[in-house]
Amino acid sequence: MKASDPTAKSILVVEDDRGLRLALTRLLAEDFNVDEAADGTEALARLQSHAYDLVLLDLGLPGLSGLDLLAQLPTESPSPRIVVMTADDTPATLLRAVRSRAWDYIVKPFPPATITDIVKKALAADGSLAIEVLSARPEWVELLVPCSLEIADRLQGFMMRLDADLPEAVRESVGYAFRELLCNAIEWGGKLDANRKVRIACLRARRMLVYRIADPGKGFTMDGLTHSAIHNAPDRPLDHVAVREDMGIRAGGFGIFMVRSMVDELLYNEAHNEVVFVKYLD
């Protein structure tokens, strides 16, 4: 099935469930040139003969599995974005997929609009923003990511799926805190320079979650953050905004204040370019 526009991006749908494969192919063919493959071997043959922009890949394929297929794909650029589809959302599978350069990950079943959104976002994103997996043990995940805010959504979704078994309130708090500190590290520490890296570790112990985020910047001093909401009197939540105006920076400065309210411990190293937060689980 093909879109009529020869300039449209090309997608390979790899799915052994015929009904789902046809539904996805029809849906995506409205905007893209779409080919399909019913198993890993057929997919590999297609990938060796055609340069696709994106592969929508089921992990549970007969014969050559989706993860095996990922391992056989060339690593050099340009390589297709890989969006993984699976009913198996265990941390081990998720981590193997990310280590194999999966761009995003969607858990079955999913509504059609979701897959369209993910495909469009993946195709629009900067392909150079790769996540490097340093440790892929479910109890110790460590990543190196480029300093681009574009990566924040992907990374938050990925990290939150690792904690999918936790109560929703805990996941929400951890998700907010992680995202805030990650964005701070990328924007203030890494100066939005995608050539610089933020190092992230997520440790899962029986009674607590520990996240550590290290940025490549010089750090800061808490006392120097007069333009942050953390220094406001309780009844004057916008006092810091006037300080920011005097300094010529836009309103904002809510991130650290927000994080402090959502986690149990927030610790910085001496230079303040590394931060650890802890969320206790009982």
Next chain:
Amino acid sequence: MQVRQETRGGHLILTPDDSLMCGGRAEQFEAVIMEVAGAGQRHLIVDLASVAHIDSGGMRALVRGHMSVSKQGGRVTLVNVNGNVRRVLHILRLDTVLPVCESIDAVLTGLAGA
């Protein structure tokens, strides 16, 4: 992300269609709210029905909009605010700055009587 703009009773209603998180969506919404605030709108209604989550970037957008229209004696009123967003507003103590109303009709009635 799209931000629908609709005028009712002489007041502009902004309706973002996604969560307001830093890294793109919050910044897009911030550009829209600052543009309309700068164009002289006094009272802005922000319908958050489609905003499941908001972070400090989204809050920054709302606060910047508030700061801009308040200089002209106006305000930003939020409607259809879910539990997640209310929680963040409360944590940041911004629920004392940004009024929350249950419906657009209620805001319009209040502004008409002001």
